Amino acid sequence: MLTRTALVTAVSAALMASAAQASSLxxxxxxxxxxxxxxxxxxxxxxxxxxxxxxxxxxxxxxxxxxxxxxxxxxxxxxxxxxxxxxxxxxxxxxxxxxxxxxxxxxxxxxxxxxxxxxxxxxxxxxxxxxxxxxxxxxxxxxxxxGPQVIFCRGEIGGLDDLRGKRVRVGDQSAANFVGQLGATGISMPFGDVQQSLSRGVIDCAITGPASANSGGWPEATTTVLPIALQLAxxxxxxxxxxxxxxxxxxxxxxxxxxxxxxxxxxxxxxxxxEDAMRCNAGETPCEYGKPYSLTEVPVTDEDLAKVAAAVEEVSLPIWARQCNAAAADCEAVWRDTVGQKLGL
Structure with missing residues (x-):
């Protein structure tokens, strides 16, 4: 009887251990x-x-x-x-x-x-x-x-039109298409390579969020930031x-x-x-999370804001829709029924 009890106890313990192991991830x-x-x-x-x-x-x-x-x-x-x-x-x-x-x-x-x-x-x-x-x-x-993706440049620029002829690091194809419409060349490049590429003049400008740029030391290799939000990454x-x-x-x-x-x-x-990184990059206070720099912050014009707003219908959506529909026939239709409805498209 004792032997049987011991056996039952041992089996129960083994099952409990197995269950505990199965429940862990x-x-x-x-x-x-x-x-x-x-x-x-x-x-x-x-x-x-x-x-x-x-x-x-x-x-x-x-x-x-x-x-x-x-x-x-x-x-x-x-x-x-x-x-x-x-x-x-x-x-x-x-x-x-x-x-x-x-x-x-x-x-x-x-x-x-x-x-x-x-x-x-x-x-x-x-x-x-x-x-x-x-x-x-x-x-x-x-x-x-x-965060909002803005434009950092090695030289002075006054707005989006000044990107013409420049080599601009972009994060995705939508950004590449947009800067291409402005007469610039969009270049895809890993984040970790950008600071050195800016320093060496391999690229003239680059797009990222202000906090990421601050963390990556981009203001050490650039002089100007155009704080117009192109997208949120x-x-x-x-x-x-x-x-x-x-x-x-x-x-x-x-x-x-x-x-x-x-x-x-x-x-x-x-x-x-x-908000904090924009202040840090321009050498303003309070600067709580980043390193202070002294970038020149270019005022954003109504003309440039209008170009970005118009980019959805004129540039981003048509080119992206062709690519996405090629991968899934219903892609654009679903986007228009969801996001497009909110935009009134």
Whole structure:
């Protein structure tokens, strides 16, 4: 009898241990570049390093910035599909080359404010998620903005017309098309290469958010900033569907809620960083998060604002729609029924 009791106890203990092991999660997370700025350093990495605390789940996370992992930031969706990482912090402009619908979240001229960006991203979110699930075996868990993308130049410029003939680093094809219409040459280049390329005169100007530029030392190689918001550089978090489907409903719910909370936090933080970085880059105070520089801030004219506003219908949308429709026949139609309706197109 004692032997039977001992056996039952041993089997029960083994089953409990097996169940505990099954309930624990181990996630490989590919993050934003280490040098891309305070969002990655102060929000994203601490969140994933403490994911168990944020979710209340038994989770072990290995977080690696994309540049530390040696993975090109353009390969985020391919990495997800391969299963090499469970969760990827997607750099929207870069991975949009593999999935054009992502660019529909942030066409040039579409999101000239945080408020507009949130509305337009929410409208097209479900469609982008469906495309990632279909083509890359990945589920979208949240989106957030790196911040308004403005123009930094080595020499003096007075407005958008002065970009003619210049070589401009761009983040995505929509920006390349826009500067091309202005007579400039759009050049795609990893963030980490931009500061040196500006210093050496390989490029004349470059587009990014003020906080990222400050973190990357761009003001050391430039003299002028044109603070006209072209887009918001929408990024996001996505999880491999095999990993997602291996989780319980409770695990899925807690993880999704936690990452949605992180995304909301970054939306607010991004706006705070933008305002502070603009002051820092121009040598104004208060400068709380960045390094002070002395860039010349060019006044934005009504003429330039009109060019950016018109870019959606005249440049961004027509070119993007052809690319996206080639990948998915319903892409433009869904965009017009969602984002387009909000714009009155």
């Amino acid at each position: 181990s996630l490989q997370v590919l993050g934003q570049p280490a040098g891309s700025g305070l969002i990655a350093q102060q929000k994203e990495q601490p969140f994933f390093n403490n994911l168990a605390e944020h979710t209340g789940l038994d989770i072990n996370v290995q977080y690696l910035p994309v540049d530390v992992a040696g993975v090109p930031d353009t390969d985020g969706l391919r990495v997800l599909r391969s299963g090499l990482f469970d969760i990827v912090s997607l750099r929207g402009p870069q991975v949009s080359r593999d999935e054009p619908s992502i660019l529909g979240l942030d066409l040039i001229g579409l999101n000239t404010s945080f408020e507009a960006g949130r509305e337009h991203v929410d409208a097209f979110y479900d469609y982008v998620d469906s495309r990632l699930q279909e083509r890359f075996n990945a589920k979208l868990l949240g989106t957030w903005p790196a 929408i990024n996001g978090y996505a999880i491999n569907l095999d990993t997602w489907n291996s989780m319980t409903e409770e695990q899925q719910g807690k993880l999704e809620t936690a990452i949605a909370g992180l995304s909301d936090e970054i939306w607010a933080y991004s706006e705070e960083l933008y």
